[in-house]
Amino acid sequence: MMLARYAVIGNPIEHSKSPLIHTAFARQTGEQLSYTRILGDPLRFEQQVSSFFQQDGQGLNVTVPFKERAWRLADSLGESARSAQAVNTLLAMPDGSLHGENTDGVGLVRDLTINHNRRLGGSRILLLGAGGAAKGVAGPLLAQAPALLLLANRTASKAQQLAQRLDHPGRVEWCGLEDLEGRTFDLIINATAAGLDAAVPALPEGILEPGGWVYDLMYASQPTAFVRWGEKQQAGQCLDGLGMLVEQAAESFFLWRGVRPDTAPVIAMLSGG
Ligand code: ATR
Numbered sequence: 001m002m003l004a005r006y007a008v009i010g011n012p013i014e015h016s017k018s019p020l021i022h023t024a025f026a027r028q029t030g031e032q033l034s035y036t037r038i039l040g041d042p043l044r045f046e047q048q049v050s051s052f053f054q055q056d057g058q059g060l061n062v063t064v065p066f067k068e069r070a071w072r073l074a075d076s077l078g079e080s081a082r083s084a085q086a087v088n089t090l091l092a093m094p095d096g097s098l099h100g101e102n103t104d105g106v107g108l109v110r111d112l113t114i115n116h117n118r119r120l121g122g123s124r125i126l127l128l129g130a131g132g133a134a135k136g137v138a139g140p141l142l143a144q145a146p147a148l149l150l151l152a153n154r155t156a157s158k159a160q161q162l163a164q165r166l167d168h169p170g171r172v173e174w175c176g177l178e179d180l181e182g183r184t185f186d187l188i189i190n191a192t193a194a195g196l197d198a199a200v201p202a203l204p205e206g207i208l209e210p211g212g213w214v215y216d217l218m219y220a221s222q223p224t225a226f227v228r229w230g231e232k233q234q235a236g237q238c239l240d241g242l243g244m245l246v247e248q249a250a251e252s253f254f255l256w257r258g259v260r261p262d263t264a265p266v267i268a269m270l271s272g273g
Helices: 018-029 045-054 067-073 079-084 104-115 132-142 156-166 225-232 242-257 264-270
Strands: 004-010 033-039 057-062 089-092 098-101 124-128 148-153 172-176 185-190 208-216 237-239
Touching: 004 018, 004 045, 018 033, 018 242, 018 264, 045 057, 045 067, 045 089, 057 067, 057 242, 067 079, 067 098, 067 132, 079 098, 079 104, 079 132, 089 242, 104 132, 104 242, 124 132, 132 148, 132 156, 148 156, 156 172, 208 225, 225 237, 242 264
Parallel strands: 004 033, 004 057, 124 148, 124 185, 148 172, 185 208, 208 237
Antiparallel strands: 057 089, 089 098
């Protein structure tokens, strides 16, 4: 029997954990599928996607730097992909068209609310960054009805653009990183790329409420710079993006197969637990 074909496409791709995660989900749920890595070529990403689906591919995960190109390429979009202006999950539809979804934001929300039992309704949330990662999670965070979602970015105008697109005056605000003095938050989420240089956006002392939480969308085998910053602030919890990584994968798996895998054993496996 031909196995249903799935893959992740990105560049670089060799360190992607998606094959490991989806293979674990398939084993756990008894779904018969293969899941491989494709090194995306910036000159012919669109052709690579078409030929994958022409050769019986059923679904693709799309990662850096192609999520926006996948959003342009998809024939139809789910609400999350429309609001993120980025696609991380492509599905082959029965009529041969390609449907795009974005499971990153749902993944973050599920990690916080289900895995860590954190209520987001009524919270004061600071989202750092206004690039691709921030765009992917802002809409789903807002859907949790926080008291405030403040978008703060080094380049303030980009935070302004994102806030305007979310179009929830009163609940969504924006500012530059230098405008955070004197403000406090229950949850601070790092969606900047500063961690790639082991840096942390400069934040004023006392910005985290006592017992407040810190979440870094980045994930590494060692505690990230932002997680270490949170520990110094004596945050109630300091989480990195591992849970989100597994949850966004589970959401993709569910969209493709109609079966929801149990994420806890896979998170435990990846964290070496
Ligand atoms: P990604 O897809 O990871 O979000 P991106 O779209 O290039 O990548 O966005 C990177 C984000 O990290 C931006 O918000 C960027 O701020 P600018 O818009 O001002 O460039 C932010 N960023 C990168 N390095 C940073 C640093 N050292 N301190 C603070 N913010 C940083």
